[in-house]
Amino acid sequence: MSLQTTYYKTPLGTAKIVGDENGIQSVSVLDEDFSTALEVTNSDIPKCLQDCVTQLNDYFEGKRDHFDLKLNPQGTEFQKKVWQELLNIPFNKTRTYLEQSKALGDVKAIRAVASANGKNPIWIIIPCHRVIGSDGSLTGYAGGIWRKKWLLAHENPVKQQSLF
Numbered sequence: 001m002s003l004q005t006t007y008y009k010t011p012l013g014t015a016k017i018v019g020d021e022n023g024i025q026s027v028s029v030l031d032e033d034f035s036t037a038l039e040v041t042n043s044d045i046p047k048c049l050q051d052c053v054t055q056l057n058d059y060f061e062g063k064r065d066h067f068d069l070k071l072n073p074q075g076t077e078f079q080k081k082v083w084q085e086l087l088n089i090p091f092n093k094t095r096t097y098l099e100q101s102k103a104l105g106d107v108k109a110i111r112a113v114a115s116a117n118g119k120n121p122i123w124i125i126i127p128c129h130r131v132i133g134s135d136g137s138l139t140g141y142a143g144g145i146w147r148k149k150w151l152l153a154h155e156n157p158v159k160q161q162s163l164f
Contacts, residue, residue, distance in 0.1 A: 004046035008053050010060055012147050015123065017049050017056075023072030024052050026121040029143050052125075059124065065091035065155070067125045075119065082116035089130045092155045096134045118142050124151065 003025065008015045010029070018026045045053050051069055058064035073083055085103050089095050095103070097117070101110040118140060120128040129151040133139040141148035 004048055006045045006049045006053065008056060010056065012143070012150060015056065017052050019049055019052065019072065021048050023070035024049070024122060024125065025072050025074055027052070027056070027123045027125055028121070029123055029147065056124065060154075062154075069125060071122060071125065073121045073126065075116075075121065078112065079116040079119055082113055083120055083122070083126050083128075086117070086120065086126050086128055086131070089127055091127075094130050094132045094152070097131055097139075098134050100131055114140060130155075 003018055003020050005016065005018050008017060013029045013031060016026070016028050016030055017024065055064055055067050055069060059067070073080065075083070081104065082100075085100060088103070097110050097114050098107065100117070101107050101113045104113060117128045117131055120126050120142075123143060129141060129143075129148045138145050138148050138152070
């Protein structure tokens with residue numbers, strides 16, 4: 001079976017989802033506005049991508065804090081190891097690039113880990129948005145820092161209330 005593609009409108013832009021029976025290969029966010037060009041109905045979504053669309057929809061509606069999908073990201077063995085470790089960062093938690101490097105067993109690999117994070121092909125589901133700078137800054141996010149900030153706020157169940 002060849003790769004299938006569908007598009008899904010999110011609060012952060014249109015997501016392009018690519019995969020087949022072997023799993024999801026990529027989920028990327030597009031900066032272009034496809035809202036008028038795309039009127040995707042559930043019957044238009046390839047069967048192998050339906051669970052991904054459903055689970056992303058649940059995530060954006062605040063009904064899901066983890067994903068249960070077959071993933072098949074394409075990359076080097078090192079990149080795949082880094083992406084696998086990203087899956088260990090719990091919902092509503094962050095980890096620094098240094099902590100991520102330590103978890104992978106090589107504190108000196110921090111730049112290589114950051115580079116692999118930046119090449120993560122499966123947006124949100126492999127949660128590279130949960131990795132921050134050692135000083136707490138929202139550094140390096142391929143989808144744009146504003147999206148990273150939005151995702152982290154979306155995952156934070158404690159909404160700050162005004163005292164006045």
